[in-house]
Amino acid sequence: MSAALLYAKGVSISFGGLKALHDVHLELRPNEVVGVIGPNGAGKTTLFNAMCGLVKPDSGKFEFEGKERAWPRTDELIDLGISRTLQGVGLFPELTVLENVMVGAQKLAKTGLISAALGTNKRDEEVLRDKAMRALDRVYAGTLANRRADTLAYPDTKRVSIARALVSEPKILMLDEPAGGLGPQDIEWMNNLIRNLTATMSILIVEHHMDVVMSVCDRLYVLNFGEVIASGAAETVRRDPAVIAAYLGTGVA
Amino acid sequence: MFEFFNTLLIGITAGSIYSLMAIAIVLVWRSTRVVNFAAGGIALASTFVGTTILEITGSFWIALPIAMLAGAALSAFIEFFFLRPLLKRSGEKTQEIFLPIIATLGILGIIKSVLQFVYGDRIGVLTPPLSDRGFIVSGESIALSPLRLMILGIVLLLMIVLTLVFQRTNLGLSLRAASFSPEISRLSGIRVDLIRTLGWAISGAAGATAGILQTTNGSGSVSPEAFEFSLLLVFGFVAAVIGGIESLVGAVAGGLTLGVILAIILMYFGSSLVFFAAFVILILVLFLRPNGIVGVKGGRRA
Incomplete structure (x- = not known):
């Protein structure tokens, strides 16, 4: 064991x-x-x-x-x-899909609050955007990136909420x-995704x-x-x- | 026509200051769901800080940023030491929902008393850095002066900075997310408590700027019982409600709308109706457009 x-x-x-x-x-x-x-x-x-x-x-x-x-x-x-999804999906309705996923990626931001406020570290924003995009691709939701979350069909909101949980690369x-x-x-799709994720x-x-x-x-x-x-x-x-x-x-x- | 144009200019300048106050109120509402009457006191106290710094250094451009920092610090202090413990305790019971509101009213009173104690009958003087004599257009003096232009410039600059922070940065994303749903934001790893304090701090800085500009645009001096600040607080609230209380863009639209309408009433109907008119507008908006003039149902846009 x-x-x-x-x-x-x-x-x-x-x-x-x-x-x-x-x-x-x-x-x-x-x-x-x-x-x-x-x-x-x-x-x-x-x-x-x-x-x-x-x-x-x-x-x-x-x-x-x-x-x-x-x-x-x-x-x-x-x-x-540790990442968790919620029963009620819990996306932020008025943010875009990409922004929703980026919220889950805050851990990966290297800069402190001050420079984050001033937006001085442009690379940081790009890295997060990049990671969020990759997480979306992983659940085949990349094409939804710029849609507002409240315009999505229910199964798509589930994909996006999983992408948000995955973006921080949880254990x-x-x-x-x-x-x-x-x-x-x-x-069926969800089952396959879960099986694939167990590799990491x-x-x-x-x-x-x-x-x-x-x-x-x-x-x-x-x-x-x-x-x-x-x-x-x-x-x-x-x-x-x-x-x-x-x-x-x-x-x- | 010329008179009307001047009225518009006066209204837009005053309205831009109400917008800042409305932004201060909206930011606190969004981050903690608290109706913050203490915003008036924070603006007043930081304006006094500004006058003191101006007295020492002689420079408006040093006094303004220091007043903003003072406003941010005081506002963050109030959130951290008073509202945070109070909100942790308050639940769904009716009397507990009123607690934070009563608390901010109390804090407003405390700030005024402290200022009274420190300054007594002395007033703070805020000499404007630029002339308030109107520009001359085809032989006539218009209601736009270098000072008013500066006020509009400062407000515009602050709004651009705020918009960029909210729309383009990670911090802005955290601020927006935390105001939507603290629970989900925490699960996503956002330090919601810290973000809330920060929301209050930004609000304090916006309020401080509103206080300084209100004073320079008005009598140029401030006392602990200044009527100008009571007006600023009330008009800020009305502007925030017109804008739908959730929205920064709405707060700006609300402030400008209110400023222009009140200036027209002042010009054509006299000053006695201004206060009355502000409340009529408030009631009308609450009845006809409870989500504000730019708000959509449930809308919480930045």
Whole structure:
């Protein structure tokens, strides 16, 4: 077993009196695709939010590259090498596609605020533009670069949000329901993209869509009522009676 | 015709100063969603700094940038020490939404009291660097003087710089992104807290410039209770609302529109109606074009 890139240990979170997560362990190794699945309200997104500094865990430890550290602040994630897409896509509607992607590339800007304000380092702007363009090409959205984000079709907004997550060259990509709202063709495309990306990064997916999860994930964690009820290789987990029971009637088996 | 032309010139000059104040208000609104009444106090305090520097150095061109820096520093200070902790605490409850607004009103009062304490009955004098005697066109003196030309030049220069920063630089991109959605910006690695302080600082510098120019364009002196600054704050707000409160371009359009309309009213109906007219315009805009004259629904353009 290779060392974990990211390890969330014993995460518990409650909102008011309600237990959203209870003693959840999650491990992500290099170049691995791990899926977090479970019925609605099982705590999947809460787990993601805890790892992104959007929710503060009541207890639990966070290890990154083998070293224990404080739970990251939201604006530290990119520096650590963690990128996340949002369920609601979350593009800036009135910026262009290229600008949207450039927002994700701020980490790569070398200049300080003052010279950034004066625009003295022209090369910096060009480098970012260049990287953003390459990220767009990677998701076949290069031709959309100068469109305003609010004029895009839904599947294209998903591509652009992934390009924005990729532009900082992350070690870990967190995808929140990447297949949500997509048709079969776009889902097929998304699956291929995810498989190709594993050459250079690890991927953590929260997803309802069982086809996607089964076809791309190496390992799965199944959450129900805030607890991990099963984990392991995708094929094993799918036959786990506890999982089938939790998903009963939702067409897993 | 000649009179009307002069009225326009007066209106455009005054309006360009309202535009700057409106920009100060819009920048704070965009970066933190706070209605910043303290903007008037920041402008006033930095104008006093300007008069003091002018007294020491004798140069308007040293006094103006130092006043701008003072405005930026004071504004950033207020954001960092008062508004940031307050906004972290305030939630969705009605009384908590009002907290930041009441706080900026309080800060405005504090700034005025401090100035009163420091300056007492003394006034700050801001001798204009250029003559305010109108240029002569075909034997008649027009309402455009070297001083007014300078005011328009300074405002225009600042607007060009702001536009370039917002549209062409990474910092501008961060400022725009953070005002759209702090959450997504943080996930993208933008230090939103820092960007917010910076937004307040730019606002403070714009307000300081508005204060200095308002004083040179007006009586040439400033007191802690100066009525000119109450007007500047109110007209700045009206201009920002006319422009749709989200937009820098709108703030400029709003300021110029307001300046010209008020100048026409001043010229043809008398000064007693000016304040009244400003509020009528405000109410009309709020009823007829709640998103401002250049705003589109939900629009937040730079």
